[in-house]
Amino acid sequence: MKITIAVDIMGGDNPASELALGAVSAARMFAADGLELILVATPEAAKTLPELPANVSVRTAEGVVEMTDDPGIVMKDKKDSTLVLACNLCKEGIADAVVSAGNTGALFTAASLIIRRIKGVRRAALGSVIPLESPFVLLDCGANLDATPEVLLLYAKMGAIYAENVLGVENPRVALLNNGTESHKGTPLYSEAYKLLSAEESLNFVGNCEGKAVPFGACDVLVCDGFTGNIALKLIEGMGKFMSKSIKDIFHATTVAKAAGAMTFRHTKKLKKKLDPAEYGGAPFLGLKKPVIKAHGSSDAHSFFSAIKQALMYCQGGTIEKITEGLAKKTEETEE
């Protein structure tokens, strides 16, 4: 089966040529799986690309959405941008999925308006796969700042389907991020959501999860509103960076410490991977009609490669179909 992914190589912190390297690696690695890539670049950037394998083509657009652009203006002022073109390729059926390292809000806005939400999905969410002790999907990481109990239930279902199909977790454990483990804990949003998630038989709901349990593999899907999720995601990222820096400082403190650093190099490298969300390549939008993966803004070739791999698995897993069939209908019933 052929799977075509539109890859926006502009708009990240690194130059298009760096991201193209990751894309080409992915194209070569997964050629046998039927992967085809359409790199979307400006005409100038397109000239800097290396020789491309047969399953990689290039499309161009004049504009680039900058990190600082207000997402609200993208569909007006940046219609002729690589990001919007990548979404349009998906809408027109030329591509099956989109990957971009650009402006998160702009990607969400463009993808929501162009690719559109699955029928019955009131809110699409931004998930993030976080490694730590064992990888889990955190959602919503900021697509929508507010939520209702029904929306948290929707996130839970979409997250569980994603964890099962893309991360390969059987019967994923779903938890609510909360300020205590008891069922009545949290704001009314969370205590009400607790009731809905408990009552939903299709979910393996394991209850509330406190922040201190998060790093230790307490669940496979961690559900919260976008404000809380964004703060949690960035705190985890910040603490990971703090830790990596602190370890580096330890191993640079003295000559003896430098030797110790060399002695444990492989182990600390492994730990660094556990602390780095870029290891999983990107954050999936859930609830849209096609897979859209937001690669980390600071993606290098390696993490951009991972993001494309994740998009491929998102396509292969039948995740969209499962969300569309199972959940969309159910959500409509609940809400309308």
Place this chain on the structure above:
Amino acid sequence: MKITIAVDIMGGDNPASELALGAVSAARMFAADGLELILVATPEAAKTLPELPANVSVRTAEGVVEMTDDPGIVMKDKKDSTLVLACNLCKEGIADAVVSAGNTGALFTAASLIIRRIKGVRRAALGSVIPLESPFVLLDCGANLDATPEVLLLYAKMGAIYAENVLGVENPRVALLNNGTESHKGTPLYSEAYKLLSAEESLNFVGNCEGKAVPFGACDVLVCDGFTGNIALKLIEGMGKFMSKSIKDIFHATTVAKAAGAMTFRHTKKLKKKLDPAEYGGAPFLGLKKPVIKAHGSSDAHSFFSAIKQALMYCQGGTIEKITEGLAKKTEETEE
């Protein structure tokens, strides 16, 4: 000047005798500062105490508030408990401050009802001093789950006074915990609070702070609602534990790694301190008429010592007076 602190040595995870050790150390260390301690224990626990210095006395109550007790029942069913007695000693003017390692919610409820809030302070908050790159006060850590923009402003003022008087930070930098740095970011609660904090001349408001900047000394006072703050505090704690465990694992992986661990022991120990909120001993309640410090539930003698030291500094700093004089009046004007 004599300063008397009522110390509830029951209700923590460790036995009263362990906490008493920390209390006795503090009493000896700060005898010259006029510190006097009243240890509050059950009659049974009182019998297990070692010989006490002259500036330590003992009072007893029959009951103990357990960690699992619902805070709502404390003032009904546990009136004759060590926690309630400690608060009563404060109310009656026998003690100047309270320290307890017991049930946080129960301590907050009892202290709010017995010691009461400063006039004009609509909500008392639970602060927490977090070490990391440079120590900062995070508040509210869960005393109240919801907030208004005015309440966040109140937290900001109280937190700044605490940071200045107890942590010794001159002109403390105050920030809002938010999902982006721009002024319009966050839920309406946060974008409105941003306006109030910017307009408040007595504050050194440095804007919004994202989770990824939190560990790196971005501010001295970090303000948020109690739900978000509790999740953030526990995430920081959990990530700290995850890292300590990971470093331990690295240094136990092989014989070579064990040698490396020995070579960097002092440095990793220093890092562990940075990751451990117990290092600062306890979490201050802010907005009550007397200093109340919640020591960590898992406090050992060392961290309980630090909590008592913090209570002493809370008393010495004139923090309560400054909150009462400056801010309480202002808050009344705004709200009534």
